[in-house]
Amino acid sequence: MRYLFLLIFAFQSHAQISDFDTIDFTKADRIALECKNERLNNLPELSYKLTSKLTTDVERFRAIFTWVCGNIANDYVYYTKNMRKRQRYKNDSLKLQNWNSQFRKATLKKLIKNNKTICTGYAYLIKKLSDLANIDCEIVHGFARTSTVDVEKLDAPNHSWNAVKLNGKWYLCDPTWASGIPNPSTSIFEFQYNDGFFLSNPKLFAINHFPVDKKWLLLDDFDKTSFKAFIEAPIIYGKAYANLNNHFEPQKMHNTILKNEKVTFKFELLKPVVVKDVKLLIDSGYNSKKINPNSTTIKNQLLTVEYKFKHTGFYDVHFFIKGDLISTYTFKVKS
Incomplete structure (x- = not known):
């Protein structure tokens, strides 16, 4: 059967x-x-x-x-x-x-x-x-x-x-x-x-x-x-379905990493996006700021974003494309 x-x-x-x-x-x-x-x-x-x-x-x-x-x-x-x-x-x-x-x-x-x-x-x-x-x-x-x-x-x-x-x-x-x-x-x-x-x-x-x-x-x-x-x-939002065909990395909502360790975000896009449309909103609990990633590459609809945390702490990270909230993760950054 x-x-x-x-x-x-x-x-x-x-x-x-x-x-x-x-x-x-x-x-x-x-x-x-x-x-x-x-x-x-x-x-x-x-x-x-x-x-x-x-x-x-x-x-x-x-x-x-x-x-x-x-x-x-x-x-x-x-x-x-x-x-x-x-x-x-x-x-x-x-x-x-x-x-x-x-x-x-x-x-x-x-x-x-x-x-x-x-x-x-x-x-x-x-x-x-x-x-x-x-x-x-x-x-x-x-x-x-x-x-x-x-x-x-x-x-x-x-x-x-x-x-x-x-x-x-x-x-x-x-x-x-x-x-x-x-x-x-x-x-x-x-x-x-x-x-x-x-x-x-x-x-x-x-x-x-x-x-x-x-x-x-x-x-x-x-x-x-x-x-x-x-x-x-991770948490993905309704707007993810309007922008993405697939989500690859990070595979978990809660992540523990080292200071200056490279974090990779990877997605398959549904439609064309330019580098300036990709933002990270990082909330440390004390302040919240939308920033450009350290590196953003787009090739054959594959979007790869890299970022390094320079300071230890606990961070909520929200991923945006064209102002649309796509996904959320947390990072515990250790020394």
Whole structure:
């Protein structure tokens, strides 16, 4: 059985949006926009309106994905309530089961009535609309890391996303994170579509997504990929998906180095960048300053940045490209 699974999933690594460079998504995006005022009380009709005039599965899935991301708001208050309850009942299986059952029903009602939901609602809606369009799509449950997640308490799945089969290959997408972000000052959700979460590179996706069933990593060496490595990985932000195809170094969030030791940051770019666009923001706890790295090279979409700390201490380092916050690391610098 395991051999059969490996055979079916062979060559899945690197399945991503670049496989469809010849596809123009303009028509699919336009149809999604034209259906903006559609409601969720008739999903077969909605799926038909979104997909019937498109000729390829990837275009049909694109219309579904962009419609969901542009019309369904993320309910952060509801998400927080769910995580709080699940944490409270984690040692009482009966109460946890009852809460999960109530929560699923309430989530579906809220989704249909208010066009608001959390990650499970997004993933469910993407799958349902895809199924109605005869597109193979799965809901993937797992762990997700953001700057606000306390990894020390990450002992139960906290996120859901989708895998979709197109032209015989599986691809990953995250409609929740693609749809928008909360306003930093009000915490109110704001639509802000991020195309980087549509058919993402599995290697980049795996830095902050870890599925319960590791086959959905879609990596050749998925069985060797550890949860420990996922927990230790750097924080990468939504803007990373808009700028990067992959992240290589540093592989860990927390690093210990020697004074004047060379630190290397290495990424594969999605689009052209010039040297002056690359900055480091270094925070010592006493002052914070955005600086130019000691060395920045760009060759064949590979961005390599080097920096040396001249003083001992503990530093937060934030990596920027064109003003976009890409990733965060910490460095303990010893003498």
